[in-house]
Amino acid sequence: MAANEEAMKYVWEGAIPLQIHLHKSEVASHPAPPPALVLAPRIGYLPLLVPLIKPYFKDSLPPGEDSIWFDYKGVPLKWYIPTGVLFDLLCAEPERPWNLTIHFRGYPSNVLIPCEGEDSAKWNFVNSLKEAAYIINGNCKNVMNMSQSDQEDLWTSVMNGDLDAYTRLLPKLKMGNIEDEFSRKESLSSPVSRQGGGTEIDVAGQVKTARIPVRLYVRSVSQNFENLEDVPEIDTWDEISYMNRPVEFLKEKGKCFTLRDAIESLLPEYSGDRAQTSGEEEADGSQETRGEIKLVRIQGIELKLEIPFSWVVNNLMNPEFYLHISVLVIGPQR
Amino acid sequence: MDSAGEVVNDGKITLEGFSVAARAFADKWKRHNLSFPSWSWVSLINRTLLKKEECYLSLEKIIILSSLEGSAEEESLDVTADWWEKEESIDHTVLVQNVEDEAHYYDYHIVYSASYMVPMLYFRGYSSDGKPLSLDVIKRDLPSSSVSLLLESKWTFITQEEHPYLNRPWFKLHPCGTEEWIKLLSESSSSDGCQMPVELYLVSWFSVVGQVVGLRTPLEMLI
Numbered sequence: 004m005a006a007n008e009e010a011m012k013y014v015w016e017g018a019i020p021l022q023i024h025l026h027k028s029e030v031a032s033h034p035a036p037p038p039a040l041v042l043a044p045r046i047g048y049l050p051l052l053v054p055l056i057k058p059y060f061k062d063s064l065p066p067g068e069d070s071i072w073f074d075y076k077g078v079p080l081k082w083y084i085p086t087g088v089l090f091d092l093l094c095a096e097p098e099r100p101w102n103l104t105i106h107f108r109g110y111p112s113n114v115l116i117p118c119e120g121e122d123s124a125k126w127n128f129v130n131s132l133k134e135a136a137y138i139i140n141g142n143c144k145n146v147m148n149m150s151q152s153d154q155e156d157l158w159t160s161v162m163n164g165d166l167d168a169y170t171r172l173l174p175k176l177k178m179g180n181i182e183d184e185f186s187r188k189e190s191l192s193s194p195v196s197r198q199g200g201g202t203e204i205d206v207a208g209q210v211k212t213a214r215i216p217v218r219l220y221v222r223s224v225s226q227n228f229e230n231l232e233d234v235p236e237i238d239t240w241d242e243i244s245y246m247n248r249p250v251e252f253l254k255e256k257g258k259c260f261t262l263r264d265a266i267e268s269l270l271p272e273y274s275g276d277r278a279q280t281s282g283e284e285e286a287d288g289s290q291e292t293r294g295e296i297k298l299v300r301i302q303g304i305e306l307k308l309e310i311p312f313s314w315v316v317n318n319l320m321n322p323e324f325y326l327h328i329s330v331l332v333i334g335p336q337r
Numbered sequence: 338m339d340s341a342g343e344v345v346n347d348g349k350i351t352l353e354g355f356s357v358a359a360r361a362f363a364d365k366w367k368r369h370n371l372s373f374p375s376w377s378w379v380s381l382i383n384r385t386l387l388k389k390e391e392c393y394l395s396l397e398k399i400i401i402l403s404s405l406e407g408s409a410e411e412e413s414l415d416v417t418a419d420w421w422e423k424e425e426s427i428d429h430t431v432l433v434q435n436v437e438d439e440a441h442y443y444d445y446h447i448v449y450s451a452s453y454m455v456p457m458l459y460f461r462g463y464s465s466d467g468k469p470l471s472l473d474v475i476k477r478d479l480p481s482s483s484v485s486l487l488l489e490s491k492w493t494f495i496t497q498e499e500h501p502y503l504n505r506p507w508f509k510l511h512p513c514g515t516e517e518w519i520k521l522l523s524e525s526s527s528s529d530g531c532q533m534p535v536e537l538y539l540v541s542w543f544s545v546v547g548q549v550v551g552l553r554t555p556l557e558m559l560i
Contacts, residue, residue, distance in 0.1 A: 081499070112469075112506065113469065113505070113506075114504065114505060114506070115506065116497050116498060116499055116506040117497060117506075134452050134453070137452060137453060138452050216452070240504045241504060245501075247451070247452065247501065248451040248452075249451060249452060
């Protein structure tokens, strides 16, 4: 099995055990129902789990129409973020099973965009796929040119965690190749020549610059900590910065573009030497401690920053071709 | 190739170009649109990301007096007129209050999309008590030409998405192929086929996009 295939299998098989509690204000039966235990695919989305969860609670619900949402310790969960990413980001110390609360009423529409179950999840997936295609290829023609039924099948393969079906459909997607200097074998998507989109091709036809779809989630805590279990609980999404910005990398001969390089290109204030400095004097005499990157997680793995970025992308990206990176930093202290 | 030529390329614009274009747009708007509030360049220092600024153009609290259903509006005005003629002792305060209750407020943000390398328009509507307006209500405030454009064409559509910086649901106007029609605009406006000057990028963009949400761009701005 090619290294790339092995990694994809690892990513697709990743799952988070969830323990889902019905919110106490919605318990209309006595005794209250026990929590539902569900294994959630990392690459999946919370709304897709509802058909598995609802049977546990349907007899306990008060009358009325459902508008389903989840929270973790009171923080409403953004349903369009893959479940694995939510877990890596919100649980500094991984909690197993992960205790979530489900609500069937009172959708917080002032903070969460509406969700109509599977349709919303599918729309979000296809949109992300188009955006990723635009970043990689310079246009989203490859997605637009896919037949409706192929698009449906692609989504279904993701929804069902069916890697074989997904792999069979990939050649129809014709997504551009993200060159990986470390796996000699061809990656599963068929390479195509790219035009525009900020990609340069040198005389030998080798791609020199590339744009990579990345979604970076940065959680900042104010105090340094020894152990992850000392990291305080999250209160609101305002503690998290979300960056939906492509990483541009220039392949220089002899130099390896690492994961650290990629993250620093998005978070220049956290780069290298400056991050180690503490207690720098500001012009007005006040002291400011530079921030520090404490933890980088992708697909639940805490990665060493020296790993070549192209390897990370090719092996750990999600099915919509986005690489989701969760970062925990110590913020500035005054 | 000069630096300005790299900033706008193929109808797309870089982040640096967007900052320049945004300030130029806000300046021109202020000069040529005196009766209208001005756009401000908002830069939020993001505490999580240290000194990183999230920047966008903002035009807020634009009041649109909500229109009653199409022809019904005229009808009700006629009725009111008749009523005025008949009744001497009209309670004017009641009439004014009704108008205020119907006032809809709109915020518009022009945000740069790093993925697509073009600007995006985000907007939201709310009533005087701060309650957000649904898309159906908002559509009634849009010029009727826009509504048919939105419903019939595949070129522009409005989606509800999370604001890139504010953690709240906003509406996004997503014109398909922005870079293509910007290219067309720049080709048709210059005789020697030069790239659009960066200072005019947002002005040109908004002259098209703004119309969808009923915001006119004075022609003087396009010079």
